[in-house]
Amino acid sequence: MGDVQVTKRQIILPKHFWKVAILLSLLLLVTIAASFIFGSRTISMAGLMDGLFHPDVTSHEASVIRQRIVRTIFSLLCGAALGVAGALMQAVTRNPIADPSILGVNTGASLFVVCGIAFFNISTANEYIWLAIAGAFITAIFVFTIGSLGASGATPLKLVLAGAATSAILSSLVTAIMIPRTNVMDEFRFWQVGSVGSGSWDNILLFLPFLIVGIVIALLTAPALNALALGDEVATGLGVNTVTIRLFAAVGAVLLCGAATALAGPIGFIGLLATHVVRLVIGPDIRFILPLSALTGAIILTIADVCGRLLGSPGELEVGILTAFIGAPILILITMKAKMRAL
């Protein structure tokens, strides 16, 4: 007795945490630089410096850079929000392929926004955000209820099917509402594809409170979510109120992905990709998955945006299209590999 020692590294810190954190930080810097420099118009070093450090220079290059700074910050924040939302949803459903887009939550947010545009003449981001969050929340509850029906409860497969079916119904509703209304279509089309090009300081300020509240909720629920990962019965035995924790964490996820969806449009697969990659490398401790998933989500979304700008040049390819192109095949890979094993 007494000769067994347990260290902080064994219990708390996942094996590769610091290595991964440093690598991701470097990647983040590279991503930011790429996002400043590349686009339909590549910026020279002098232009970059002007835009960054000399607010009095009003050259075209400098103003392009200033616009790109806003866009980059917006995209990083959206990506982080989606990364955390994905990690939360996976923990709440104990399902490795939960993601706001796969569970239909983004489509629910879209439907509410379209209804707002079509029937209530809503056109400001301020109003979008609440509609999108309401839509996301209702859809999340709906999909989870449908997916939990039957004897075995909410299995990964049932949840995904419920999400896909719900998503199909909701998107046909979205189309049905839009088609006869050309004005709505114009306003909605760009939003619907998903783009971070609409980023502005106003949008960032509007988005920040939701991001902060969502992340605080995520951090507060993380230890209990770790217990929940061992099954509802073990979690109950450890003193977790499983219903309250699920609800609380789901509210956090919905706030994050609802707000991101409202401002940038439905961008899919970020949460799934980010969380999956992070879990693969550092293991199942949700307290570490959350921050790294935020970082990874921010990087993936921003890189996707830069790629979209380069591929679509002289115009640009919306980032939602790109994430779907990268995300869908990876989703198939994950499901095949994971044998749909519940977390």
Place this chain on the structure above:
Amino acid sequence: MKDTHTLEAVGLTAGYDNKTILQNVNLSIPANKISIIIGANGCGKSTLLKTMSRLMKPTSGQALLDGKSIHTMPPKKLARVLGLLPQSPIVPEGITVADLVGRGRFPHQTLLKGWSKQDYEAVAEALDMMNIAEFADRSIDELSGGQRQRVWIAMALAQQTDILFLDEPTTYLDITYQIEILDLLMELNEKHGTTIVMVLHDINLSARYAHHLFAVKNGQLVAEGAPSDIVNEQLIEDIFSLKCRVMNDPVSNTPLILPIGKFHQ
């Protein structure tokens, strides 16, 4: 040594949907002893364990810990006194032994206070007791069934509760591991005075390891007491509808049942 608590069921009735499984059970768990609940499949023994450990809500009656209903107590406070290992917990993919055992510390931690010295010591002690310290950094997926079960029990031990409930802790294990697990639990009880309550299928092992048996039939408690006082041919026939002979277990001096079947009379 662990604190002494009273844990009682008072008119405990519970079930699923509209089906009542447990009917008006009154019992008191002996403190600092090993109690084993026996009974046929579907008799309600698991429901009794679940209702006594807060996994299920009773439809009427109460489970009282030191006179207070466990179902209205703050969950974390209860979890510092009463621990629980259910029948089929979930193993998160790629989790290490140390991480899993460490999660047993949840009820002792608060959001502001991180991992304390006691937390580390509790985990080290649990690993040591279950002889799994050498696996601390390994992934659970690499372990055998018996080792895994030791990891789960270590998680429950890290919780450092005075009372520990286990739902069929030896299911799916071969005989060597069954004995190993039961020996470890007995050691836990003798060294620390932990009150242990478990469901077991094997009557002979139950008779060996229990200080106190609860025999359940059709959702009711039909007999309780020390194994040598209550296990006889009549009781086994009554709760299992099985004829048998009971003799003295020459190894442990406890009742040993030998079932009588169609071809072996």
